[in-house]
Structures are given as structure tokens and as C-alpha cells.
Amino acid sequence: MKSEPIPVVLVAGYLGSGKTTLVNHLLTHARDHRIGVIVNDFGRINVDALAVAGQVDAMLPMGNGCLCCAVDTAGLDRMLERLAEPGQGIDAIVIEASGLAEPRDLVRMLLASENPRIAYGGLVEVVDAVEFETNRLRHPELDEHLRFADLVVLNKADQRDDPGIVELIRKVSDGRPVVPASFGAIDPGLLFDAGERRPVARQLSFDDLRHEDGHHHEHLHDAYGSVEFSSDTPLHPRRLLAFLTERPAGLYRMKGPVDFGVPGHEGRFLLQTVGPYLRFHRSPWDGPPGTRLVLIGTGLDADDLLRRLAACAEPDPEARTERAILPVLKYCEDHA
Numbered sequence: 001m002k003s004e005p006i007p008v009v010l011v012a013g014y015l016g017s018g019k020t021t022l023v024n025h026l027l028t029h030a031r032d033h034r035i036g037v038i039v040n041d042f043g044r045i046n047v048d049a050l051a052v053a054g055q056v057d058a059m060l061p062m063g064n065g066c067l068c069c070a071v072d073t074a075g076l077d078r079m080l081e082r083l084a085e086p087g088q089g090i091d092a093i094v095i096e097a098s099g100l101a102e103p104r105d106l107v108r109m110l111l112a113s114e115n116p117r118i119a120y121g122g123l124v125e126v127v128d129a130v131e132f133e134t135n136r137l138r139h140p141e142l143d144e145h146l147r148f149a150d151l152v153v154l155n156k157a158d159q160r161d162d163p164g165i166v167e168l169i170r171k172v173s174d175g176r177p178v179v180p181a182s183f184g185a186i187d188p189g190l191l192f193d194a195g196e197r198r199p200v201a202r203q204l205s206f207d208d209l210r211h212e213d214g215h216h217h218e219h220l221h222d223a224y225g226s227v228e229f230s231s232d233t234p235l236h237p238r239r240l241l242a243f244l245t246e247r248p249a250g251l252y253r254m255k256g257p258v259d260f261g262v263p264g265h266e267g268r269f270l271l272q273t274v275g276p277y278l279r280f281h282r283s284p285w286d287g288p289p290g291t292r293l294v295l296i297g298t299g300l301d302a303d304d305l306l307r308r309l310a311a312c313a314e315p316d317p318e319a320r321t322e323r324a325i326l327p328v329l330k331y332c333e334d335h336a
């Protein structure tokens, strides 16, 4: 039986910054630790939960809306309680927040927990090095998120090697430690090992954590909507690519498995778009094939998007050919 409370580490960061990638890295590299994960997806389809499910000792999905807006925290408390049961033998719990969550509210929820088996273990903010300035301009409140962090992971360093941005983030975050990383590959010891290297969660003051008096505290996700698209009929690769190339400016994030059903390419194509970024990650299906997409953005015309995606699933003999899928393969250069 463990006597030390189990640390609960929050992993937050704007849409597509690399939170799931980082959590997966932690799961595959923290071999001496049993980690329990709670994944909070914004959309109803739990794409992130699926992405970590294969790696983890215990995983609980929380779909459909940001956890930070839960009026009562009973759901979260129950999940923490389940993961912290001594029989589970869990050493650390990681909560992957949705890309639109308010870290302050999540920290407040954890600090309010009366479960003696857990303790707030700190906030890791994942930052997309490529999109940092653009996202900051669009959402100035992201600066404030960084100030709550115990550790800032400057992710996608493989795409941008610029010491200036480390300095900028240090400044914006009031001097929080910044660790550059590619594909979330940080040393798990930064979060889980006892001792000097672990950034002990800062003591946040009551002022830090209280809601602003007198007016509604604007949440990032107030402006955002999500649309879900499912199809059990394979999609036409070229039509989907045309849709993706012309996607509306407000559609910042798309993710989920796509089934093209092309002979020789029957595997799963996990679509990822983040701003202008577009990639497919290929892997075998771990269940029946089918397209399940979540679209997240501002000012989305759900009917129009769903109509255009449904048109990609309309039968067409040309769809199942090598020629049709070739343009998609150009976006499949997965990292090793």
C-alpha cells in the first residue's frame, strides 16, 4: 500500500500543440512507473483517448466538452478515485486537457479535491513552436496560461530551431522553465521522479485562482465549436484532399481516422490538421475500419462541412484506385 499521495500532472496547451504526442511519449518511456491517464477530448469522438489507449495501464476518457467547465467536479473526483485505488498500483496520474481548456480552472479543481490519495503534481503547458506567435495574436489569453505552468514544453522544435522563441516564452511566462522538445520527447523524470529535477507544483495564491469578480471569465472555448463526421463507407481520397485544401480559415483543427478502402492501402489513415499543417499517420486498424473525424474551429458552418464530407463518401469507381490515393500518400511522411 502506498502512503505518499499520487501526483496528478496536468498536460495542457492549445489545440494541436502536441499534448497527446507528449503523453504517449511519457507512457512509452516511463517504464518504472505505472501511469493512469484521464483524457478530456473536446469533441464527442474520443480521438485522443483512442491514441493513448494502447499504451496505458489505466485510461479513462472524458469526452464532449472541456472538463474545466464542469459545474460539479464529481465526475473528475470519481475518476481520480478509481485511478488512485491502492489495488491499481498507479504511481502517477496524467490528465490530458482538451486544447481549449482553461488551465487555471483545472488547477483549481485539483486543489479542491479532498481525496487524500492524490496531490496536485503541477501543470505542463505544451506550446506549438511553429504556431506560437499566430496563436498568441489570435488569443492573447494564452499568455496567461503560460504563467500558471510549472514547466513549458516548447514542442515541434524539429520544425523550428530559434533561440529567440525560448527567450520570448520565458518572458511571456514570467520566467517559467522552458524545455524544447520534438514530438513531446521530454525526460519523464522531469515529471515523475522524486528529487531535484521534478518541478514541484508552485503554490498558487488565492488571487491567482479566483474568478474575476463582477464579469464572466471568458473561456477560450466559448468561441469554438466542434463538428463530428462519421462514415462507414470509405472516402474518396482525392475528394477528401480537395476538401482539406479548401478548408475554411476558421477550421483550426481536424483529427481522426480515415478509411479510404483502396486495395493495398486498407490500413488506418489518422488525419491531423493544425492550422495550415496537414498529415496522415498510417497504422493498422485496431477495430472495424471507419472514418471518424472531429473538426474544431470558430464560425464553423456545420451543415456545409458535413455536406461536403458526405460527398467524399459517395460511390465512385475511381475512388478505389492507386491513382486516387497517390496525392494522399504525399502527406504520409510519418516520423520514425
Ligand SMILES: Nc1nc2c(ncn2[C@@H]2O[C@H](COP(=O)(O)OP(=O)(O)OP(=O)(O)O)[C@@H](O)[C@H]2O)c(=O)[nH]1
Binding pocket: 013, 014, 015, 016, 017, 018, 019, 020, 021, 022, 048, 098, 099, 100, 155, 156, 157, 158, 159, 181, 182, 183, 184, 253, 255, 272, 274, 279
Ligand atoms: N513535426 C512535428 N510534429 C509534431 C510534433 N509533436 C506533435 N506533432 C504532430 O502534431 C499533430 C498534433 O499532435 P497531437 O499530439 O495530437 O496534439 P494535441 O495537442 O494532443 O491536439 P488536441 O488534443 O487536438 O489539442 C500530430 O500530427 C502530431 O504528429 C513535433 O514535435 N514535431
